[in-house]
Amino acid sequence: MTSDVPVDPTINDAFRQMSALIYAGADSGSIHQSLVDCAARLVDGCDRSSLLLRTRDRFVSAASTDEVARHIDGIEIEVGEGPCVDAIVSEAYQHDADLTDGTTPWPRFTQRVLAETPVRSAIGYRLLLDGEKVGALNVFSDTPRGLTQKSADIGAVIASFASVALMAIRAREEAATLRQGLQSNREIGKAVGLLMAAHHISGDEAFELLRSTSQELNMKLAKVASQVIEGQESQFGPGGDPAGHVASSGRVANGTADAVS
Incomplete structure (x- = not known):
C-alpha cells in the first residue's frame, strides 16, 4: 500500500x-x-x-x-x-x-x-x-x-x-554521564583495594579514608581515588607493588589531606 x-x-x-x-x-x-x-x-x-x-x-x-x-x-x-x-x-x-x-x-x-x-x-x-x-x-x-x-x-x-x-x-x-559514573566507580573501587592491601583494613575503613580525605581537600571522591591510583602507577608502574607505595605515604593511614597528594 x-x-x-x-x-x-x-x-x-x-x-x-x-x-x-x-x-x-x-x-x-x-x-x-x-x-x-x-x-x-x-x-x-x-x-x-x-x-x-x-x-x-x-x-x-x-x-x-x-x-x-x-x-x-x-x-x-x-x-x-x-x-x-x-x-x-x-x-x-x-x-x-x-x-x-x-x-x-x-x-x-x-x-x-x-x-x-x-x-x-x-x-x-x-x-x-x-x-x-x-x-x-x-x-x-x-x-x-x-x-x-x-x-x-x-x-x-x-x-x-x-x-x-x-x-x-x-x-x-x-549515556556519556552514565559512562563517566561507571568509570568513577571503577576508580573508587580500585583505590579502596589499594588502601585495603596497604594498611590491612576493611573495605568500609578504606572507603571512609577516601571520603574523609575528599572532604579535607574539598575534592570530588573520584578525583581523590584517581590520584591514589596515579600515584601508585607513576611510582611502580601497573605491575608494581601497590601496597608498598600506599604504605610509604605515612599520612595516608591517618586520612589527612596529604594522603593522596
Missing part, C-alpha cells in the same frame, strides 16, 4: 544529512545549527530561522542563521512574548502571516521587530522532549505574508524532526 502524500526529495535529503550528523556524534551546537539552516533552506518564504531552548526557567538562543534572527530571540526573551515563546507554552504552532497589519497577538514584540529588523512574518513551533516543552523553532520572512500555510506545514515537519534530534542529543548526553 502506498501513500498519496507527495514526498519532497529535497526534504528527505536534508533529513538524511541531519540524521548522519546526529549519529556521527556531532556536538549539540552543530546539530542545533543544522536545524535552523535546514528550516531556512526548505521552508517556502523563510529568510532566516532560530532555535530558542528553555533551560530550567530561562530561555536561551541556541542557534540562528544570522544576527537578525538571534536579535529577534533576544527581543522575545526581553518582552516575554512572541511566536517562539507562545509556541513553547501552547499546544499549537504560532503563525502571524503579516506583522504589519495591526492584528498581531504580540504587540510589544511586533513593535520592536518592525522597528529594529526587516522581518515581517513569523512562525514559531514548539519542541517536545519526552512530553516536556523544551523549546521552539522560529522561522521568519522579510516579506509580509511571505510565510504561507504551505510554509507552515513544511516547518511543522522540520520541527518534528528537531524534537527527534533533541531526543538523540539527550540520550547521548545521558
Whole structure:
C-alpha cells in the first residue's frame, strides 16, 4: 500500500544529512545549527530561522542563521512574548502571516521587530522532549505574508524532526554521564583495594579514608581515588607493588589531606 502524500526529495535529503550528523556524534551546537539552516533552506518564504531552548526557567538562543534572527530571540526573551515563546507554552504552532497589519497577538514584540529588523512574518513551533516543552523553532520572512500555510506545514515537519534530534542529543548526553559514573566507580573501587592491601583494613575503613580525605581537600571522591591510583602507577608502574607505595605515604593511614597528594 502506498501513500498519496507527495514526498519532497529535497526534504528527505536534508533529513538524511541531519540524521548522519546526529549519529556521527556531532556536538549539540552543530546539530542545533543544522536545524535552523535546514528550516531556512526548505521552508517556502523563510529568510532566516532560530532555535530558542528553555533551560530550567530561562530561555536561551541556541542557534540562528544570522544576527537578525538571534536579535529577534533576544527581543522575545526581553518582552516575554512572541511566536517562539507562545509556541513553547501552547499546544499549537504560532503563525502571524503579516506583522504589519495591526492584528498581531504580540504587540510589544511586533513593535520592536518592525522597528529594529526587516522581518515581517513569523512562525514559531514548539519542541517536545519526552512530553516536556523544551523549546521552539522560529522561522521568519522579510516579506509580509511571505510565510504561507504551505510554509507552515513544511516547518511543522522540520520541527518534528528537531524534537527527534533533541531526543538523540539527550540520550547521548545521558549515556556519556552514565559512562563517566561507571568509570568513577571503577576508580573508587580500585583505590579502596589499594588502601585495603596497604594498611590491612576493611573495605568500609578504606572507603571512609577516601571520603574523609575528599572532604579535607574539598575534592570530588573520584578525583581523590584517581590520584591514589596515579600515584601508585607513576611510582611502580601497573605491575608494581601497590601496597608498598600506599604504605610509604605515612599520612595516608591517618586520612589527612596529604594522603593522596
